Amino acid sequence: MSAEPLLSVRGLHADLMSPYGAVRAVRGVDLELFPGEIVGLVGESGCGKTITAKSIIRLNNEETTFYRGEILLGGTDLLTLPEKEMTRVRGGRVAMIFQDPMTALDPLKRVGRQIEETFMLHGAAEAEARAGTLALLAEVGIHPAEERARSYPFEMSGGQLQRALIACALAGSPQLLIADEPTTALDVTVQAQILRLLRDLQRRTAMTVLLITHDFGIVAETCERVAVMYAGRIAEIGPVRSVFHNARHPYTRDLIRSIPTPDGRPEAIPGAPPDLRASLTGCAYAPRCRHAEGRCRTEQPPMREAGGGHRFACFFELAASAAPAAFTASGMPEKGKEAQR
């Protein structure tokens, strides 16, 4: 990891205007992505992770979205870039793949043609584009490339399409690839293959990957660093190992505990995330947090260092080690039973 970040998001706010009121979906996100790393961005649905990602590539509806803060890519602020120049950044320096591969391509055009199109958008000539497409298809594991390039999207399976879309994203040799829940729509077996493919490609091309997911398991397998988002802010960020085994934010701990395991029952987090139309005072997680006390509801906790690039936004110094076990020992489940009686 080099010292200069490839992308730094600073104090990003994104307000979305909707008929039901302004939704303050992103509320001050700070995030740095360094060249050649895979960073996971996790959180529940509606926590602002997708809006954050779409802000980076500026794909939110710009007539109804208001940004504050800055998103610096190699020194240029993407938020103030004119649309015309942004078009060159998209697919060129920053590419993105989406959740549902079945609907991400024009159903009426051959898959290969659409990848060629991407090459040509980023300055390749027709013949180069064709050769590049076949090479990329082979690289993402689609064989025989020549034949499959002539397929229409409906003739391919979800896993193959996601591979094709990854090829498409690579066509402009991006420095940053944003993958928004790239495996959510796929079978579990295919999921693992796609994640492995992403990791292999990332190593080979040295690009940076921002992997958005709600699945902590995927992060643990794939990423080097992880950022946990809650209610439009980063709750905790750090190396995967450190965050996973040594979570400092109660939300992260609850999230980890909600992962189903073969021998333990997953614990659901009680309550629901806050309504992002409201203005929130204090820590957004306080209403659902088992440790919350008075100041959590009035004061916003600052970002604190836990060492080794591990940071978290909480007032408490929770017992550093073996967090999940400690929680079980504290007898929370029993408390729940008592309440039932």
Place this chain on the structure above:
Amino acid sequence: MRSYALNKVLQYIFVLIATSVIIFVLVRLSPTDPVAVILGGKQSSAETVANIRQEFHLDRSPVEQYGIWASGMLRGDFGTSYQYRQPVSDMIAQRMPVTLGIVILAMVIGVAVSIPLGIFSAVKRHKWQEGILSIVFLILVACPPFLTSILMIWFLSVHAPGFSFVGSATTFGEFLQRISLPALALSFSLIAFFSRVMKAGMTEELQSDYFMAARARGMGRNAIIWKHCFRNAIIPVVTITGLEVGILLVGSVLVETVFSLQGIGSILISAVQGSDYPVVQGITMLIVFIFLTISTILDIVYGLIDPRVRAL
């Protein structure tokens, strides 16, 4: 694609034969005796009646009559009119250009105007341009062609007395002048309908995942609209074009009457009233033929546009 097209053509032939049987039977269900029509209600001897029955093949069994009619049509012979005693094919040939001209011109105007308008109002969604166009479409769809025709005649007579739109045509230019107003009147509801279908289709495409994905690949909005969305959004328009041809053929009957043009409409109406079976059969069959031919062509076009359709 070839088997898909072949399939469509076989279907076409089958439906054509089936409808010809249905038309033949339906016309024969009428209680009026053709001989009375042919004689025009005059007293006549049994001999004359027998002659007429023979001349018009009425002495044959219904199955034989159908055979004579159907095989005749293949040669372009639609039989002889009871009322006018002249070949039905001649009557149709004389009047078909006006009706077809009106239908085709209305269709051309409709498609040419509504596709750009539909796309435009989809692109300008939630803006004032869309609001105005929505109102315009609403007014256009509520304009019955006969009313529009009458208003146009009134307007032109007052403001452009030189524009002649009635009478016979000798040159192609005159012909176009004659059919322009009825076609325009018919095209109004067509414009409203097609524009809304095009707009709905384009709006959906603009919100589609692939639109966003194409933007993420670095394609500009306009490029995506023309290279990707257009083909997807035009599919429903192709579908309704087929249906609309039938509606236009019928609608044409109406406006021809208002503009006193010699089209198919007027003879069809008088033939139905006068139980002139060969004319009714012939014209109905012709309309069915035109309708089915266009539908089949459109089905094949549909297959050309959408690979999923031809894979079926």
